[in-house]
Amino acid sequence: MARHRPAPRKPGPATSRISGQSGSGELRIIGGDWRSRLLRFPDAGGVRPSPARIRETLFNWLNFHIAGSRCLDLFAGSGALGLEALSRGAARATLVDHTPALAQSLRDNLRLLKSDNGEVVCQDVTGYLGDSQCPAFDIIFMDPPFRQGWLERLFPLLESGHWAKPGGWVYVEHESELTTPPVPQRWQLHRQKTAGQVTYSLYRVDPGTE
Secondary structure (H helix, E strand, C coil), X not given: CCCCCCCCCXXXXXXXXXXXXXXXXXXXXXCCCCCXXXXXXXXXXXXXXXXXXXXXXXXXXXXXXXXXXXXXXXCCCCCHHHHHHHHCCCCEEEEECCCHHHHHHHHHHHHHCCCCCEEEECXXXXXXXXXXXXXXXXXXXXXXXXXXXXXXXXXXXXXXXXXXXXXXXXXXXXXXXXXXXCCCCCEEEEEEEEECCEEEEEEEEXXXXX
């Protein structure tokens, strides 16, 4: 789930803001082995988990592809997407976030869940994607901060580094008023929905492209 978003102009049902009064937020895993587990994370930079109903829809779309998959959660924030994938049987999840407090919280929550299948990388996303030595992922979750032009920068980096396996999946969230920038040619739109201020899309990477 993404972070560091400007406050929305009008609160909507999809924005599910966390409580900033206590200095921390809460995330509830909604499916899999850790279903209903409640996790906490610091209220750093306006973090908010992807709303539960969006996560439920996304993981329904990916239902037959999660088990045994290798996942990359960019702008991990609370870890809502990467941790949910692990709960539902992903073999491995790499969670990338440049904020030290959030990265430490992700490590703490993985320890709390007694999981050795998650790797936390405290690094800027563009710097991380600049390293093309990493093996390709089966599923990439990308929920960047809104209204900062991230998608235009990240799509070329993901494609040039071949971060997504042929036949893999790329999930993208963005503000609903944004026209999605052109995606790489080998990405094919599989499903897309809008909930309030959020549009979320799932792309399939052409399985015939090596």
